[in-house]
Amino acid sequence: SKMTVKAVKMPCTSANVYTKVPDGGWGWTVAFAFFVVEALTYGIIKSFGVFFNDLMESFDETNSRISWIISICVFVQTFTAPLSTVLSNRFGHRLVVMAGGLLVSTGMVIASFARSVVDMYVTIGIVSGLGYCLSFLPTVTILSQYFDKRRSLVTAVASTGECFAVFSFAPAITALKEQIGWRYSMLSVGVLQLGITACGSLLRPIVIREQEEVKAQPPEESTETKYMLENEQTCTSIESIDSGVDITTSPSNVPGKTKAEPKSEEPKQHGQNPVENNSSPPEPKTKLLDFSVMRDYSFICYAFFGLFATLGFFAPSLYIIPLSRSLGISKDHSAYILSAMAIAEVFGRIFAGWVLNKKPIRKIYIELICVILLAVALVAFPFASGFWGLMICSVYFGFMLGTVAGTHIPLLAEDDVVGIEKMSSAAGVYVFIQSLAGLAGPPLAGVLVDTTKNYSSAFYSCAAGMVLGAAFLALVRPCKTGLCHHHQQEQQQQQQQQVEESTAGPPPELPDDFIDMDIGKAENSGKGSDSV
Secondary structure, eight states: OOOEEEEEETTTTTEESSSSSSSSSTHHHHHHHHHHHHHTTTHHHHHHHHHHHHHHHTTTHHHHHHHHHHHHHHHHHHHHOOOOOOHHHOHHHHHHHHHHHHHHHHHHHHHHTTTHHHHHHIIIIIIIIHHHHHHHHHHHHHHHOOOOHHHHHHHHHTTTHHHHHHHHHHHHHHHHHHHHHHHHHHHHHHHTHHHHHHHTTTOOOEEEOEEEEEEGOOOOOOHHHEEEEEEEHHHHOOTOOOOOOOOOOGGGSTOOOOOTTHHHHHHHTTOOHHHHHHHHSOOOOSSSOOOGGGGGGHHHHHHHHHHHTTTTHHHHHHHHHHHHHTTTTOHHHHHHHHHHHHHHHHHHHHHHHHHHTTTOOOOOHHHHHHHHHHHHHHHHHHOOOOOHHHHHHHHHHHHHHHHHHTTTTTTGGGGTOOOOHHHHHHHHHHHHHHHHHHHHHHHHHHHHHHHHHHHHHHHHHHHHHHHHHHHHHTHHHHIIITTTTHHHHHHHHHHHHHHHHHHTSSOOOOOHHHHHHHHHHHHHHHHHHHHO
């Protein structure tokens, strides 16, 4: 059957109603918007390391205190994820992302005039951090709704925006700082981030109504068949003229179906237009935030995986340039190392999307392998020496980071975790739980660097978090199939008992005149025999 589309009015915008996931169409435009949003959010966050030494010199601060800028930003971004989910469900993804773009740009522009590191905490940490949350999460959520079979591949490719941003922004900002200074460079970045608002305007909402809901009612003989079964229970038949029942196939004569007559006839009139038939029943009320996912053991394990894995997401990008400088590598070559990491991450994301798009495949196990290899990459950094040693480690780390960073949120839509129906709420709760690691990760690495006077300790702390994340990720699938299987069986048994109790109730209702007519016939026949 052909996919039918109908415009439906929604709050603040209009939506397209599809009978099935389009797997394309306007989804390609949404994918492009997500690409740009990734570049202007996470791409800027990962490129912020180019300002690190400038801020330490300008404000005369330590590594730890400067690290708090990104830490607060990531914490606010992840901590306010449920707020992003609520606002998106209430006002739509488009308006929320546009508002987030304005906040991101405003915070970065004001930060360029900061006079202390505390000013940076407020502008970039709180204002831009909230904007990052309102921009990123609704975009990746609506993109997952536009695709089904190609979801993993499209999301992975679109998420390479941050990689291209790091690859291009790191050398560009470094060169720009040499010309106009770090303040005007940061101002330029803030103006560029206004592009998030333009991308938000492209996020057209989508409503999926499956074809199962619009299938035509069973043919007319089903009514007659049901009626025959009911007559069999009363030891009569359709051909019996002594039953006293007026035999027709009309639902009005079926016991207990008199009130259902208008509903049974209506689908036959609109069976050829499934979308219009769907528009007649009232829409179910959508929850702004569904916390029932917290009762799912597989989601809890997956959330802990995200909590610990986040420790290894941001710190390496922040400390790769200071580490290279401590090894005697020049500023230009240090920027090239960061760019090489970004290029490798592009290939990692595309590779992960291509692999996860294969069927049949258990995606959660592929993710686990990538997380373990990412932990190995983090351990390899302290053993690097010289430009090429650090370059090899950065390329390997970037590739493995791409396989994990581009897939860990879209995997929430898989049945092994929560499924596509609960992804919006699950993504908000999941990113919210990540906020603790986002807040503690970079400062923890900074404290270790200040204590040990060695940047290698920062990478060791990230590797430890990644190993813990891999342990929880390994428990996701067993919780879904093994540990929770007993609980599911109990629920099924309870449902079966309820069904049996309902079926063992009183016999089906008969027409009021059913017995009277038979008694009347019996009396008439009795009188006739007496007279004989």
